[in-house]
Amino acid sequence: MTQNLRVKSSEFIDETNRISFKFDGKTYYGFKGDTLASALIANNVHLVGRSFKYHRPRGIMTSGSEEPNAIVQVNPNSNITEPNARATEIEIYEGLEASSQNCWPSVNFDIGGINNFLAPLFPAGFYYKTFMWPKSFWEKYEFFIRHSAGLGKSPNTRDPDIYDHRNIHCDVLVVGAGISGILAAKNAAKNNFKTLLLDEKNELGGSIIFEANEDNKINYNSAFEWLKTEINELKNIKNLEIKTRTSVAAYHQYNYLLARENLTDHLVKKDKKNKIRQRLLKIRAKKVILATGALERPLIFNNNDRPGIMLSSAIKKYGNFYGVACGTKNIFFTNNDSAYESALSLHNKGIKVEAIIDIRENSDAKIIKKINDAGIKIYWAHTIVDTRGYKRLSGVSIMKLSNDGTSVTGSKISISCNCLGIAGGWTPAVHLYTQSGSKLTFDEERKIFIPKADTKEQISVGSCGGDFELDEIITNLNYKLKNFLNINKTDFEGITLENDHETSKRNIWLLPSDQTIGKTKPFVDYQNDATAKDIKLALREGFRSIEHVKRYTTTGMGTDQGKLGNMHALGIIADIAGVKMGELGTTTFRPPYTPLTFGTIVGRNVGEFFDTFRRTPMNDWHIKNKAEFENVGQWKRSWYYPKENETMHQAVQRESKAARQSAGLLDASTLGKIDIQGSDASEFLNRVYTNAWSKLAIGKCRYGLMLNEDGMVYDDGVTTRLSENHYIMTTTTGGAANVLGKLEDYLQTEWPELDVYLTSVTDHFATASLCGPNSKKILNKIIPDLDLSDNNFPHMSFKEVLIDKIKCRIMRISFTGEQSYEINAPASYGEAIWQKCIEAGKEFNITPYGTETMHLLRAEKGFLIVGQDTDGTMTPIDLQMDWIVSKKKYDFIGQRSLYRSDTMKEDRKQLVGLLTEDPNIVLEEGAQIVSELNQKPVEMLGHVTSSYFSPNLNKSIALAVVKDGKNMMGRKLFVPMENKNISVTVANTVFYDEKNERLNA
Amino acid sequence: MFLINCPYCGERDQQEFKAGGEAHIERPKQPTELSDNEWAEYLFMRKNIKGVQFERWNHAHGCRKWFNMARDTSNDEIKAIYKMGEKPPTQ
């Protein structure tokens, strides 16, 4: 039976706009302006979920983002469903569907509910203990845990919504639009500060707009009416940008904040279409004013979690703001005056309040008289010892508190009710404040953590700063704003304020029961089902640090980060450990304040925009000619060019043979190219490469190996001397940016005296590498005027030529062992030059080849690839490249490290060739190498770094790093694989044309 | 996320910068004269102090210049920024 609990028309609810929505498959109605929570309560639905561990029935507790229980699945039947949404924050719209989480098969009949009766089996640290011992039990537990654990279900297709990012720079950022935030923003903007005001709710005004406390007056009028006028005035203020439905997620150093602006979640489906769903605001503010308010505390007593038990302030908000009664028979349980306001507001609407239970001895606040006049019974110095009702609260039992508050006395009184408002005082919302790195201080008297100090860049105002009463808030705000903004006067200075003052205080973190603690369930963290009992157990087991207790009991580790109960956890620990809470410290509040969807975090950087990619000038030709592509860093490189139905292997074998037998063409545009100029260019190269450069003649090329200062190979490439003081260096494709960075570093910081200038020209040149025995003939067709004889244009030299008026640099260098010419053309002519090579090469069956064939051809020659055959632990000596390390040079990067005792060890891992006994077996790259098959533990000698089937040698070849490899020539070793052991022999790294005869053939 | 005042470009977001480790570790002029221990000291040993630390930073996505920063590692306060070759500020 649904029941209509709408009791009052509210200016925030549009009763002419009736909205239907579904919850757990059932259709309900609410109004525009309702949240899912308020609409459910209006329909008398309180049971909305099951708790995490014990699967206890849970209801709506709060009216805001701190909600621990009413966590729902939105669009539960869609594959773009969203888990873990707070019913208290979802604004309803026509067609909204939501369902309970964490219960199966239904919220009303939940199989996991049995855990509640098995609770003694689930003490604090249950999971830790289970994982530890006995080991064999894990498998039994796992099935059970996996089925009952987890909040909600995640979507299983790509998020179709659009998300956006925006950078905002402002003078003053105000977080929170309660009375403090509104006045702060208004005064900042009026004083010419570019101001941004954010609030997570859809309405401005904070708690005052639903307070309806007649004793709070500004200028002899109700505070609410006064604030409404202020809010209206905001519209006409320049310099002020206001964003509602915007939650600040993170506050980083230097006033850098991230906020999520929710744009369409409250709209009906058709209005959401093609609109940005959420926007991540990246805010850099010169000054930040935190006006984040305070969160009401629950009270911790036995069975304090039943549906129908809510925060007192939430009951008031549902009544005053949404016009909804949370219950028909209400009780309030409190340690302060605020519950009396809630009770009175219900009473004035004709909603029955049965009693108020107050743990204090008395209070002299004015409101007490009104409660008495209303005939509401107050039980002073009483506490609730137990509650009743499984799926909905049906009553409470109360007893008198002892003087010291640790036990109860007298007889038990039973009162029936279906809603209980609990009021445990207020916790300043200091989460963002602490995220910024600022420190808290503990106010022992008021039992609250408050900001330790304001700074020139940041202040906390209103209740998040520890000011709770209206006169205190306004007076301190006025004073703080004037200092912070350096202004003479605020526009609210001198307003008259009237309000009640609270004088009577009593705080008990864990309220006693007539039952022993072991038999009670006083929940501290509702979402994670952590009770005061668990905290006591953790302390008994020796945990002392708050951070350890938190993890052991999972207190404060849910999606709500324990916004409600963290203070009680601290208080209980402090009480037991006998220390002051201030000494205990608090746990760290980590971003985000409320959960963010991944979509918001990544914004537009999805799909093809996830990362930038780079294409060479010849890319269109590769696509037209059906190349398969490989990602190399950000580059898309042609990998191989399959013909008809060729497999990759077949294509690579064909390409490799063609390059050696006639001619091949490779797009080498991605190689890093650094232009080096200056009178000290030669000296610079001397210092960065292992070999000598001063004597390199103009027009000649030289291979260079670059080390890190630790002596390990870092990069390699060919550098050409273009003129006296001008070189062009090539680097590996992946290393280009890092090499430039490293060289710049040395130039700027170690050798600023050198006259050298570095410019990246990787993108400025396209490179077509023409190789093979017929390459000379082909090049001759393209540039008939150039004398290509080995005398005029020998290996390792360079010519600058004109091809159809296009100025090109041609280097005769080889990475394949064949005669080879690298034609570098200005990038925009890259495809034209490539096309020319293809045309001229037709009669020689010129074959374009990709990176795979390039790798194979160089492996046949034993040329290493930095990053494949090396891994940052290989010296040139390890690579058997002693020949390239100058013995004459006094110093180069990494030289000294080559003489460290460790790098000089004879038996380091060294690069060798490997040949398989069966020439048809191709080793797996990365496979381990051993010398003995039956040794235990087996000693790993090294691993395979490159491995191919060579069509030119008609056998498999491999490069590998092997411990003491240089002394193992001809030794038989093994490569053990999953189902076979492969016999291999250590060989020379050069498999093909050892004498380099083909370079000048 | 720091706001870093590049000595050549002005205040920019930390995203544009790359941290380069401890500052004022000069590369030895004559490495071959050093013992293994002395060379290892230069090569591997770095302080990691709580308090004001001198660091190298590079405006990698900007002017590409290297500069020095004095940063309090306990609260990330940037105490000073100064160019390469300049002496660290004394307090």
Ligand SMILES: [Zn+2]
């Ligand atoms: Zn810069």
